[in-house]
Amino acid sequence: MHVSYEQAETAIAAALAESNKLGVQMCIAVVDSGADLKSFVRMNGAWVGSVDIAIKKAKTACFFGMNTGQIGQLSQPGGPLYGIEHSNGGLITFPGGIPIVDTDGILIGAIGVSGSSVENDHQVAKAGVDVIGLTDLPEHPWRT
Amino acid sequence: MHVSYEQAETAIAAALAESNKLGVQMCIAVVDSGADLKSFVRMNGAWVGSVDIAIKKAKTACFFGMNTGQIGQLSQPGGPLYGIEHSNGGLITFPGGIPIVDTDGILIGAIGVSGSSVENDHQVAKAGVDVIGLTDLPEHPWRT
Amino acid sequence: MHVSYEQAETAIAAALAESNKLGVQMCIAVVDSGADLKSFVRMNGAWVGSVDIAIKKAKTACFFGMNTGQIGQLSQPGGPLYGIEHSNGGLITFPGGIPIVDTDGILIGAIGVSGSSVENDHQVAKAGVDVIGLTDLPEHPWRT
Amino acid sequence: MHVSYEQAETAIAAALAESNKLGVQMCIAVVDSGADLKSFVRMNGAWVGSVDIAIKKAKTACFFGMNTGQIGQLSQPGGPLYGIEHSNGGLITFPGGIPIVDTDGILIGAIGVSGSSVENDHQVAKAGVDVIGLTDLPEHPWRT
Numbered sequence: 001m002h003v004s005y006e007q008a009e010t011a012i013a014a015a016l017a018e019s020n021k022l023g024v025q026m027c028i029a030v031v032d033s034g035a036d037l038k039s040f041v042r043m044n045g046a047w048v049g050s051v052d053i054a055i056k057k058a059k060t061a062c063f064f065g066m067n068t069g070q071i072g073q074l075s076q077p078g079g080p081l082y083g084i085e086h087s088n089g090g091l092i093t094f095p096g097g098i099p100i101v102d103t104d105g106i107l108i109g110a111i112g113v114s115g116s117s118v119e120n121d122h123q124v125a126k127a128g129v130d131v132i133g134l135t136d137l138p139e140h141p142w143r144t
Numbered sequence: 145m146h147v148s149y150e151q152a153e154t155a156i157a158a159a160l161a162e163s164n165k166l167g168v169q170m171c172i173a174v175v176d177s178g179a180d181l182k183s184f185v186r187m188n189g190a191w192v193g194s195v196d197i198a199i200k201k202a203k204t205a206c207f208f209g210m211n212t213g214q215i216g217q218l219s220q221p222g223g224p225l226y227g228i229e230h231s232n233g234g235l236i237t238f239p240g241g242i243p244i245v246d247t248d249g250i251l252i253g254a255i256g257v258s259g260s261s262v263e264n265d266h267q268v269a270k271a272g273v274d275v276i277g278l279t280d281l282p283e284h285p286w287r288t
Numbered sequence: 289m290h291v292s293y294e295q296a297e298t299a300i301a302a303a304l305a306e307s308n309k310l311g312v313q314m315c316i317a318v319v320d321s322g323a324d325l326k327s328f329v330r331m332n333g334a335w336v337g338s339v340d341i342a343i344k345k346a347k348t349a350c351f352f353g354m355n356t357g358q359i360g361q362l363s364q365p366g367g368p369l370y371g372i373e374h375s376n377g378g379l380i381t382f383p384g385g386i387p388i389v390d391t392d393g394i395l396i397g398a399i400g401v402s403g404s405s406v407e408n409d410h411q412v413a414k415a416g417v418d419v420i421g422l423t424d425l426p427e428h429p430w431r432t
Numbered sequence: 433m434h435v436s437y438e439q440a441e442t443a444i445a446a447a448l449a450e451s452n453k454l455g456v457q458m459c460i461a462v463v464d465s466g467a468d469l470k471s472f473v474r475m476n477g478a479w480v481g482s483v484d485i486a487i488k489k490a491k492t493a494c495f496f497g498m499n500t501g502q503i504g505q506l507s508q509p510g511g512p513l514y515g516i517e518h519s520n521g522g523l524i525t526f527p528g529g530i531p532i533v534d535t536d537g538i539l540i541g542a543i544g545v546s547g548s549s550v551e552n553d554h555q556v557a558k559a560g561v562d563v564i565g566l567t568d569l570p571e572h573p574w575r576t
Contacts (some may be wrong), residue, residue, distance in 0.1 A: 049376055052375045052377075072370060076366060076370065094369055094371065094372070095368075
């Protein structure tokens with residue numbers, strides 16, 4: 001299953017509302033369960049460099065079915081996944097990317113947000129996911 | 145000057161309406177005058193391969209301030225720009241990409257559409273541009 | 289707004305003068321606010337490897353509207369932006385890249401310098417910016 | 433031998449003068465005999481897409497010690513070098529790139545110009561080479 005266009009737009013609207021509440025300028029990307037781009041917006045004044053980071057966060061979260069920040073904890077020097085960022089055309093492994101899992105526990109896509117602190121990025125991404133998916137991830141969300 | 149978020153969303157809404165009228169499933173990308181992605185949507189059922197084509201059409205139209213199909217006429221075997229597609233990380237030079245020029249004749253961005261015949265792609269892109277910019281391009285739209 | 293050719297040449301001339309004063313051989317790149325190359329020079333004897341580093345420093349400073357060294361402080365192992373260098377086709381996050389902000393506080397481009405110590409790189413970049421822009425950056429320089 | 437900074441600037445000044453005489457907006461790149469960028473300028477109003485094309489034309493002319501247009505004649509469908517543009521990270525094989533050969537017949541670099549018709553691009557590139565090198569190329573200019 002893939003996130004629908006309507007779900008992607010719903011998630012982005014919620015993420016935009018959260019960004020405005022925080023007073024930050026974000027890039028927000030939604031990918032489907034194939035990690036292919038579904039929807040994207042760059043708010044006025046957002047960093048141009050965040051375009052690629054938001055998309056890569058969404059792809060990274062989808063590739064591995066986990067929050068990008070969790071991968072980053074494993075990819076530090078000495079960690080088991082050190083250097084994983086070199087794969088898949090470039091990963092981003094700090095917070096701001098979250099898988100989207102439907103109520104059946106199926107991975108249907110992911111959202112990636114970039115433009116502020118990583119805490120704000122994650123908070124905005126979570127606001128997007130909350131309106132269309134689960135907030136508690138199963139251990140291994142399945143693609144179908 | 146760059147296309148604003150509000151302009152990009154207006155253009156995409158018009159392009160989506162045109163797509164629905166035609167009964168086609170499109171990827172639609174808007175870039176600013178630096179050829180950096182501003183907004184993107186992929187309709188349900190659109191080809192995944194069209195994601196990159198729509199974005200590259202928008203970038204190509206912005207890079208040279210002309211419709212992508214015009215470049216393609218010059219880049220055929222034996223033509224003066226044969227092989228130009230190898231530049232800039234890959235260009236797409238068939239129809240579906242159109243520059244966005246404001247009422248002062250300034251290039252503010254571009255739109256790229258992919259997902260159907262090149263005639264439909266161009267028609268949908270034009271529907272997007274029509275609501276936020278000029279339809280008759282000056283000979284050399286200027287960036288500022 | 290984008291840095292003009294005349295501004296770019298003025299900045300490069302000042303950066304070259306500073307390089308000569310320090311007795312160092314530099315690569316110096318100026319990009320516009322879309323992070324697209326505007327002017328570049330490689331002094332005689334400068335490292336060939338510095339060509340790409342100078343350009344990437346300028347792009348990085350433009351992408352995020354901040355000095356490259358500030359990003360590097362956040363991208364160390366264990367830091368919040370660890371691995372950000374994998375985005376945008378490769379960033380350079382040590383000193384030597386500085387945004388160019390005009391007197392209205394608008395980001396109009398960036399300069400990147402590579403070829404000596406990072407302290408010298410930064411000093412030469414700053415000499416370039418000083419003649420065409422602000423030296424005190426606003427918190428979030430805006431693109432328009 | 434490599435083109436010096438002073439030679440590169442002399443060539444670019446002549447190319448700029450020719451561009452102004454023609455009333456065109458060009459990107460002009462000079463590479464040394466290692467095909468590494470030495471100097472680059474983008475005139476105000478020049479296409480952003482020409483940045484990469486000018487640099488690739490200079491590199492292509494240097495890589496093979498011949499005018500880019502000569503390679504393009506060999507790379508047409510059915511020709512002996514069909515598809516050569518896929519090598520070296522992307523070549524540009526239409527006119528506008530010219531090797532720079534010194535008075536001893538040694539290849540010291542190349543110039544690439546993009547921004548107008550290929551005839552104008554070539555004319556501007558030739559104006560740049562004329563002030564620092566030979567206009568009649570030996571059959572196989574040598575690198576040293």
